[in-house]
Amino acid sequence: MTMFDRIKTFFGVQDMTTGRPIKGLIKFSIPLLIGNFAQQLYNTVDAIVVGQHIGDSALAAVGTSGPIINLLLVLFMGISTGASILAAQFFGAKDRQSLNKVIGGALLLVVTTGLFMTVAGYFLAPALVQMVDPPDTVAANAQSYLQIIFLGIVGCSMYNILSGILRGIGDSVFPLFALIVASLLNIGLDLLFVANFQMGVAGVAWATIIAQGISAILCLIRLCTIRQVCDVQMKNILHPDGALVMRLCRLGLPAGITQAIFSMSALVVQGLTNSMGEMVMAASTAVMRVDGFAMMPNFTFGIAATTFVGQNIGARKADRIRQGNKDLLKLALGSSITLVVCLLLFGYNLLYLFTDTASTLEIGNRGLRILAFGYICFSVTQVLQGNMRGAGETMLPMWISIITTVIIRMPLAYLFAYLTRSPEFPNGHSDALYFSLLLSWVMGMVLSVIVYRLGWWRKRLPAEFAKEM
Numbered sequence: 467m468t469m470f471d472r473i474k475t476f477f478g479v480q481d482m483t484t485g486r487p488i489k490g491l492i493k494f495s496i497p498l499l500i501g502n503f504a505q506q507l508y509n510t511v512d513a514i515v516v517g518q519h520i521g522d523s524a525l526a527a528v529g530t531s532g533p534i535i536n537l538l539l540v541l542f543m544g545i546s547t548g549a550s551i552l553a554a555q556f557f558g559a560k561d562r563q564s565l566n567k568v569i570g571g572a573l574l575l576v577v578t579t580g581l582f583m584t585v586a587g588y589f590l591a592p593a594l595v596q597m598v599d600p601p602d603t604v605a606a607n608a609q610s611y612l613q614i615i616f617l618g619i620v621g622c623s624m625y626n627i628l629s630g631i632l633r634g635i636g637d638s639v640f641p642l643f644a645l646i647v648a649s650l651l652n653i654g655l656d657l658l659f660v661a662n663f664q665m666g667v668a669g670v671a672w673a674t675i676i677a678q679g680i681s682a683i684l685c686l687i688r689l690c691t692i693r694q695v696c697d698v699q700m701k702n703i704l705h706p707d708g709a710l711v712m713r714l715c716r717l718g719l720p721a722g723i724t725q726a727i728f729s730m731s732a733l734v735v736q737g738l739t740n741s742m743g744e745m746v747m748a749a750s751t752a753v754m755r756v757d758g759f760a761m762m763p764n765f766t767f768g769i770a771a772t773t774f775v776g777q778n779i780g781a782r783k784a785d786r787i788r789q790g791n792k793d794l795l796k797l798a799l800g801s802s803i804t805l806v807v808c809l810l811l812f813g814y815n816l817l818y819l820f821t822d823t824a825s826t827l828e829i830g831n832r833g834l835r836i837l838a839f840g841y842i843c844f845s846v847t848q849v850l851q852g853n854m855r856g857a858g859e860t861m862l863p864m865w866i867s868i869i870t871t872v873i874i875r876m877p878l879a880y881l882f883a884y885l886t887r888s889p890e891f892p893n894g895h896s897d898a899l900y901f902s903l904l905l906s907w908v909m910g911m912v913l914s915v916i917v918y919r920l921g922w923w924r925k926r927l928p929a930e931f932a933k934e935m
Contacts, residue, residue, distance in 0.1 A: 481636060482774050483558050483781035487790035491797070494638050495770045501629075501642035502762040513755050515656045516670055517748070517820040524667050525820065526600070526744055527607035529751025533736050534594045535615055537729035538587050542623035544722020545575050546630035547772075548714035551855060553634025554773045558780025562696060564710065569631055569689065570702025571711040576627045580620035587616030597733065600740050604747070607667040614668055618675025621682045628685035633773055635695055637688075644684040652677035720864035721855070727864075731871045735879050735902075741893040742883075749829035750899065752820035756834060760809060760841050763801035767794050768848030775856025787853075794849045802845035806838045829896050836900040840907035847907070850914045854923040862923055866913045875906035 482490040517525040549572040556565040591612040595605055615622075629641035652673050659669025690698045739750050771794050778786045809816075813834040817827050851863040879902035883894025917923065 482777045483783055483786065487786050488793040491770055491774060491790060491793055494636065494773065495766055497642040498633065498638040498769060499762060499766040501638065501645045502766055503759065513751060514819050515660050516667060520666060523603045523744060524607055525751050526747035527604045527667055528611060528670065529747060529754065530600050530604055530608045530736060531611045533729055533732035534612060537726060537733060538583060539623065540722045540726040540729060541579055542576060542626050543725045544718035545572055545714070546626045547721035547855065548718025549627055550630035550634040551717050551772060551776050551858060552714055553631045554776025554856065555780040557635040558777035565696050566699060567702050567707040567710050568714060569696060569698055571706040571714055572627050572631060574703050574706050576623050580623045584616055584619050587619060588613050591616065599737055601744055604744065611667045611671045614671035615675060618679060621675060621679030624682035625678055625685055628682065628689055632685060632689065633769060634776065636773065636777065640688045641685060644681040647684065648677040648681035651680060717858060717860050720860035724864045724867040727867050727871050731876050734876050735899060738879055738883055739899060742896055745826050746829060746896045748821060749826045749833065749896065752817045753830045753833045755820065756813065756816050757837065760805050761844065763798060763805060764841065764845045764848040767798040767845065768852035770794060771849050771852025772856040775853050779857060791853055795846065798845040798849050799842065802842045806841050809834055809838055832897060833900040836897060837904055840904040843907045843911035847910045847914045850918045853918070857923055859923040862917050866910060866917065869913060870906040870910040874909055875902050878902035878905060
């Protein structure tokens with residue numbers, strides 16, 4: 467094989483229904499992991515630039531906006547999940563016509579809902595900010611940041627859907643390329659708008675939406691040019707297959723609801739965080755940025771599991787699914803344990819990137835140490851739930867999320883805050899935020915293992931094939 471052929475193979479779509487499962491999973495996961503790293507750079511660079519060039523108050527404003535943005539993006543995340551599952555299954559089954567229809571329906575959904583969300587998000591931003599009741603010094607910046615982000619929501623949502631489809635057909639490399647380009651552009655524009663033009667928090671928001679728009683355009687070009695796999699046809703966009711669109715929504719809706727639950731929980735807990743003061747808010751923002759990087763392997767292997775299982779279900783290869791699941795669990799646990807060790811050793815130094823306020827750093831470092839073990843638990847959860855989603859079972863992960871978030875995390879956060887009140891911490895100690903999150907992750911793992919072992923997630927598969935698994 468020539469060097470050109472090797473490069474072409476590496477950057478091409480990947481059929482994970484053949485060859486050694488672990489080799490295909492690693493090849494698929496590495497670009498995906500780097501891509502998740504690049505995506506996390508968006509918010510992280512924003513936070514670093516804001517914290518170092520503007521101050522802790524502006525850093526708190528960006529952190530306050532995060533849960534609100536995620537809440538309003540849940541619809542697109544659901545579409546992306548449904549499109550990715552169907553793309554993987556139809557690609558594995560070599561059903562090109564159905565794959566084309568899935569792409570057309572997904573593009574129509576994202577454009578129409580994106581335009582609606584742009585208008586709704588922009589005008590609702592002031593009310594949404596007030597929902598979490600931030601200090602007056604934070605509210606104005608948070609509103610400005612939110613409104614600008616929603617002006618570019620179509621670009622962000624388009625990238626999520628297109629990258630989901632590309633990953634479904636085995637291409638995890640090009641979304642990585644698009645994200646690297648966008649991340650470098652984001653960094654450059656952050657420094658230009660904030661450090662040079664003194665645009666404040668608004669400059670960070672403009673840099674983000676411009677970079678996200680570029681990543682969406684690049685992924686659309688890629689999807690239009692891989693004609694050996696699929697065709698982006700206007701007829702499938704303007705006249706979508708209603709049955710496939712409904713199936714896409716049915717698969718994606720539980721994933722969207724799951725993300726909505728996470729976002730609502732984050733909003734509720736953000737209100738508790740805000741009541742503890744600006745210092746705790748800034749520390750929490752820094753911790754969540756570091757948390758985003760610590761979570762990358764977990765989300766990566768979860769997505770890899772969904773794609774791998776989806777393709778092999780389409781190809782009816784149950785033995786590969788069993789072996790691939792074992793391989794993914796080993797990879798996920800090894801990666802998360804390594805990251806936890808790094809967090810325990812270097813967490814303080816990572817937080818120092820965002821702020822040099824000693825008290826803020828102390829609060830944040832305590833939070834990272836509390837959360838450390840939870841990352842190992844979450845890695846197991848993601849792989850098992852990724853298997854379920856790849857099989858077309860998206861309801862069970864949703865119910866597990868409802869239990870761990872609504873029944874466990876939120877009540878415990880407020881209970882722990884109440885129990886730790888003191889003259890020094892009138893609204894509770896910041897540790898309450900992190901212990902409640904840790905316990906929800908542990909319970910999420912326990913429930914996922916139980917549900918997976920019981921085999922309920924196989925019910926959507928053909929009976930004979932389900933028995934083989």
